[in-house]
Amino acid sequence: MSSPIYLDYAASTPTDPVVADAMHQHLCLGGNFANPASRGHVYGWQADEAVESARAAVAQILNANPREIIWTSGATESDNLAIKGLMSRGLRTGRKHIVTSAIEHKAILDTCAWMEDQGFSVSYLQASATGAITPAQVQAALRDDTLLVTVMQVNNELGSISDIAGIAKLCRERGVISHTDAAQSFGKIPVDVQALGVDLLSLSAHKIYGPKGIGALYVRRQDGLKLDAQVHGGGHEMGMRSGTLPTHQIVGLAAAAQLMHDEMAEQTQRIGALRDRFVSHLQQMPSVHLNSDPSVCIPQIVNVAFGGVDGETLLLALNELAISTGSACNSASVEPSHVLTGIGLSRALADASLRFSFGRYTRTTDIDQAATYLAAVLGRLRQ
Numbered sequence: 001m002s003s004p005i006y007l008d009y010a011a012s013t014p015t016d017p018v019v020a021d022a023m024h025q026h027l028c029l030g031g032n033f034a035n036p037a038s039r040g041h042v043y044g045w046q047a048d049e050a051v052e053s054a055r056a057a058v059a060q061i062l063n064a065n066p067r068e069i070i071w072t073s074g075a076t077e078s079d080n081l082a083i084k085g086l087m088s089r090g091l092r093t094g095r096k097h098i099v100t101s102a103i104e105h106k107a108i109l110d111t112c113a114w115m116e117d118q119g120f121s122v123s124y125l126q127a128s129a130t131g132a133i134t135p136a137q138v139q140a141a142l143r144d145d146t147l148l149v150t151v152m153q154v155n156n157e158l159g160s161i162s163d164i165a166g167i168a169k170l171c172r173e174r175g176v177i178s179h180t181d182a183a184q185s186f187g188k189i190p191v192d193v194q195a196l197g198v199d200l201l202s203l204s205a206h207k208i209y210g211p212k213g214i215g216a217l218y219v220r221r222q223d224g225l226k227l228d229a230q231v232h233g234g235g236h237e238m239g240m241r242s243g244t245l246p247t248h249q250i251v252g253l254a255a256a257a258q259l260m261h262d263e264m265a266e267q268t269q270r271i272g273a274l275r276d277r278f279v280s281h282l283q284q285m286p287s288v289h290l291n292s293d294p295s296v297c298i299p300q301i302v303n304v305a306f307g308g309v310d311g312e313t314l315l316l317a318l319n320e321l322a323i324s325t326g327s328a329c330n331s332a333s334v335e336p337s338h339v340l341t342g343i344g345l346s347r348a349l350a351d352a353s354l355r356f357s358f359g360r361y362t363r364t365t366d367i368d369q370a371a372t373y374l375a376a377v378l379g380r381l382r383q
Contacts, residue, residue, distance in 0.1 A: 004322040005366045009359030010156055010184060010301050011324055015252070016209040016360070022255040023211060026050060026248040036245045037236065047247045054254035061261050062201070062218055063192045070217045070237045071250055075183035076107040077230075078202035078217035079150075081241065082179045083111045085227025086148055090120065095147035101125045101133045103342040104152055105181055112150075120147075130293045131160030131343050138167050148177045150200075154185040157339040157355055158292045159301030161189070168197035177225070183207050183215075187260030188268070188298050193218055199225055205249070209360060210256030214249035217241075263360075271358050272299035274367050278356065281371030285378060291340060291353055305345065305353040309381045315354060317377050321370055324355050 015023075026032040026047070036051045038044025052066070059066040072078045083098070090096045100112055102124040112122045123141045125133055133151045142149075149171050153164045164180045171178040179200035182191055187208040193201055201218040205211055219225055219240065226240065233242040260267075275294065279302065282288050287307030306314060311325050325337065336350035345353070356370075 002320075004320050005370050006322045007356045007358060007362070007366070007370060008322045008324050009362070010159075010207075010355060010357035012206050012212065013209045013359055014361070015206075015211055016256060016259060018259060019210055019252050019255045023248040023252040026251050032247060034247075036247055037234070050247050051245055051250050054250045057254040058216060058257055061191075061257050063194045064218055065221065067238065068193075068219055068221050070219055070240050071245055072215045072217055072241060073213055074206070074215035075105075075181060075202045075204035076215075078204075078215050079105070079107040079179075079181055080111050081217055081227055081230050082200040082202060083108070083115060083148065083150065084230055085240065086177060087115070087118065087120075088228050090147045093147070095145045096120045097143050097146045098122045099125065099138060099141045099146060099149040099151075101127055101151055101342075103127045103131060103155060103157075103339040104150070105156055105183070108150055108152070108181060109338075125151075127155075127160075127343050129343050130296045131155045131158040131339070132296060133162045133167070135163055135166035135170050139170050142170070142174055142176060146174070146176050148179060150179040150181070152181040152184070153191070154182070154188070154298055155339060156184045157301070157337060158303050158343070159184070159297035159299075159357075160292070161185070161296060161298065164198060165196045168199075171199075172197060184301075185298070187257060187264065188300055190264070193220070199223075205253040205256055208256045208260045211249050211252040214246060214253045216253065267360065268299065271362070274358050274362055274364065275299040275302060277364065278302060278358075278367050278371060281367070281375075285375050287382075289349065291343070291345065300358050302356045302358075303340070303353055304356065305340075305349040306378060307349070307352065309352055309378065311350075311352045311354060314352070314377070314381060317381060318354075318374065320373055323357075325353065 032046050032050050034043035034047045036047040055069045056066045059069050116122055125137045154161055168178040178198045180198050181202045183204045186203040199220045204215040229240050231242050236242045289305040291303035336347050340350035
């Protein structure tokens with residue numbers, strides 16, 4: 001069998017060759033391999049310079065100060081640090097209430113559940129049918145003891161975009177800290193922390209053609225915001241995250257972010273055309289329901305429900321396509337997607353839904369072949 005057509009870019013992306021080449025220069029003897037914290041020799045200085053150059057590059061793309069970028073192992077760790085890192089602040093001020101949405105990534109939901117076990121209370125907002133959370137919903141949920149509002153900018157299963165700037169503005173007016181998980185938005189839509197007004201923002205490299213195992217957390221320092229470290233052992237990263245920095249991965253994240261930034265307009269237009277072409281194919285098939293509204297979603301993600309079939313059965317039958325039933329973190333779960341049920345889909349439709357996601361290497365022929373194959377498999381299963 002030939003390799004399946006890869007349409008699961010929301011789960012992970014292949015590392016771009018330009019990024020891999022940049023990383024290779026920081027791995028081997030003769031390259032920039034040393035520990036960036038080694039201050040006693042030139043090899044350490046060179047590694048530290050590479051790390052700080054990457055920090056400055058990511059900060060510039062985010063419109064942030066380099067000292068506001070904290071390296072982590074990925075968006076999951078960034079989310080954990082953003083939320084758990086505020087615990088002592090909440091205990092000290094008596095603000096022990098968190099607002100989030102019911103359709104967040106599990107990195108947020110599981111961390112919030114852990115905070116509840118520590119005595120905090122959490123309000124879970126219900127998303128609209130399109131998967132958006134509005135500032136009005138947040139405003140209604142805010143309390144005098146609210147510490148944090150965390151709402152993702154782009155939903156990882158639907159691609160829906162929420163008004164993070166509007167939410168952050170409300171938070172600032174009430175003295176509430178705001179955080180957004182931007183793992184699916186960074187590099188695909190403009191992410192300017194000054195324009196958004198958020199205090200904390202998470203991102204990950206492997207969603208933008210960079211390496212797995214590296215991410216960052218933006219921490220607004222203007223108001224003296226500091227987080228409790230969750231990883232101790234040396235006081236690295238302004239005391240917020242200890243551990244030897246992986247120079248090659250950090251350089252890879254910066255290189256990937258720069259490529260995404262430089263190509264954003266072109267890729268948005270190209271992938272938008274591919275998404276529209278795929279949707280046009282879907283509209284020719286019977287009993288197909290779009291869970292992703294193209295008018296409010298990024299073009300890289302299309303979530304679709306197929307009436308009359310079971311989603312897992314369909315997924316297994318579509319062995320010539322690399323796709324998913326939802327978040328890669330939940331791919332082994334037999335429960336319906338919490339995101340899809342959270343926007344009001346019945347269990348039957350949620351169980352019959354698949355996520356198709358497109359990226360840098362998706363071509364028109366991939367779209368046409370995938371749609372033809374999908375229609376044939378659907379027809380066979382429905383018979």
